[in-house]
């Protein structure tokens with residue numbers, strides 16, 4: 153592999169890992185919120201929307217979107233998929249597979 157291609161491969165890989173990191177954080181966030189709901193510390197139904205973090209690959213993105221846990225789980229049934237805000241997609245590492253309001257479901261291209 154030539155040097156530049158090598159760097160490009162690493163750049164894409166890093167961007168994709170960043171998305172997977174935010175997905176993992178969202179799963180932890182959801183778990184914690186569901187524990188607090190079950191314990192009665194947050195007065196909400198278990199299926200009430202949760203404010204998840206945008207799963208895009210911008211390292212400085214701190215935006216959130218509200219979604220019911222059931223829908224969040226459904227959108228992640230494909231392991232390569234992430235949910236990002238409109239305009240946060242990066243088409244050189246992923247393709248848009250679904251559009252829900254101001255959100256996009258993106259699927260990572262193999263690197």
Ligand SMILES: [Zn+2]
Nearest residue numbers: 206208213240
């Ligand atoms: Zn974002």
